[in-house]
Amino acid sequence: MTTTQPRSAIAVAGLRKSFGDHVVLDGLDLDVPRGTVFSLLGANGAGKTTTVKILSTLLRADAGDARVAGYDLARDPDAVRAAIGVTGQFSAVDKLLTGEENLRLMADLHHLARSEGRRRVARLLDQFGLTEAARKPASAYSGGMLRRLDLAMTLVGNPQVIFLDEPTTGLDPRSRRDMWQIVRDLVAGGVTIFLTTQYLDEADELADRIAVLDRGRVVAEGTAEELKRRIPGGHVRLRFADPQGLDAAMGVLGEVARDNDALALRVPSDGSLRSLKTLIDRLDDRAIEVDELSVHTPDLDDVFLALTGDSANEKVTTR
Template identity: 85%
Template sequence: MVTQSPPAAIAASGLRKSFGDHVVLDGVDLSVPSGTVFSLLGANGAGKTTTVKILSTLLSADGGSARVGGHDVQAEPDAVRAAIGVTGQFSAVDNLLTGVENLLLMADLHHLGRREGRRRVAGLLEQFDLVEAGGKPASAYSGGMRRRLDLAMTLVGSPRVIFLDEPTTGLDPRSRRGMWQIVRELVAGGVTIFLTTQYLEEADELADRIAVLDHGRLVAEGTAGELKRRVPGGHVRLQFADPQSLDAATRVLGQASRDTDALALRVPSDGSLRALKTLIDRLDEQAIEVGELSVHTPDLDDVFLALTGDPDHEKVTTS
């Protein structure tokens, strides 16, 4: 008996969008499995926010199709909206209301009963460490607290798909890592996260799969490791205990770069386990002892610059 895999939480084919003569999306295809984090990576103006707006029914595409939560975004927008939550670049928090009042407002908008709404709000305040701040006006919140409240408001309706559009922009490193932990906990509970970000480290930390968007087109997609292996510059550094071992390894490996003073070789490699095993096997066959071995692969900064191929294009942020 063949078991069918569950439908993708988000699926898009040939999405196109233009504003006047400016093409923002030029045939974007996406497939995001349920219960995963998918990160759309790109510089400002690459089309990330436009993609989110189309998938969350806030904007109509000029061409192509998309389904979110099993529903067609064009034909069934209400069903899509009922299945999703959206946290945008700019907080939706009302500064004149307290944290509790912001959450209760969302509960009313989701037509939760009074008892259910208060139960849901109490749970979210606990989950997002906002119990003590819940009675204070949102205007008194720090940036990190506001973003936590914003995301808590998104979760009032218990969405199974959440769009996070640059959710940690402007946060300090500690607050950003706090948000990362919240995202991990949501995914562990079965929620699907569609994350757009300018922070390469954020995508590397969180995403199961990453797509690179450049000038409205997807130029690459894969895991962080797969994308890094596509970029030249990866290598294995071998260090030896004596000059004899270094000489022997140089003869065996051929294309390696030699550092005689450090008794080391730099061997080009894509960093994969297969390539590493092949390298070690070649050394073992000649009984060459290696003192230290380290693998160096390109980071996502290298990936972005290599794949976009435009040194003058606005760069994503690396920290």
């Protein structure tokens, strides 16, 4: 009999957690499809780290139901632990050991046979570009190398779900992009990534879906583009070759912002294909030629600030 894996890698309903009188999670609902990157955004204190700790069995929820990799979090925490990997903001690498020794230690902790452990260690060193540095102490590694080694250690156990908590904090731009590519490759191989980050461009770059957490509740969820379209301020900029074209378009489009010096119009738009097609059709019907068209939508910075209100005064970093 074939067992069908559930569609969701993580399914959460009504998750609650308080510390004394302070409510950290207030009825959290999440659904993370398998083989995707799901990003949880929120200011400091919004409940991101508490969510990760609960879903990775490090902390008990006060109420609510959760399943991770198909296993009930409360009833079968050992099965959840066997199916997940956790890479935190601060590296768990033992800097007194070499990169290879760190990976072999993880292989021993996972009770891998000696030959299988050696094969897996060699494969991960190659996959993460650490073969040349394998026998150097981790204390000699750069920040980017430490992060790669930390993630490689997480993968020794072949997890189905990986929790990445602030994975690129403090990394230089090249190391960040290297880490992004590793995440993409993992997802292409079927792994599910639960990403918490304060870098909004990171979520924009990697996440298939994003949830914005504010005061323990999800206040918005969707793709990056769906979230951006919820925020006013999007527009299409039309530039014309001459004043006659500008005047003609103005007559067709009505109340739009005009820039005489640039021979341009700014037309409010949600950036969707449907609204863009409607705009182009209106201009085509009057045979009005546009020299240049560009679409401008709010970015995730705008989304975050609009959705989290006063909480946005907490530190959230953009680059």
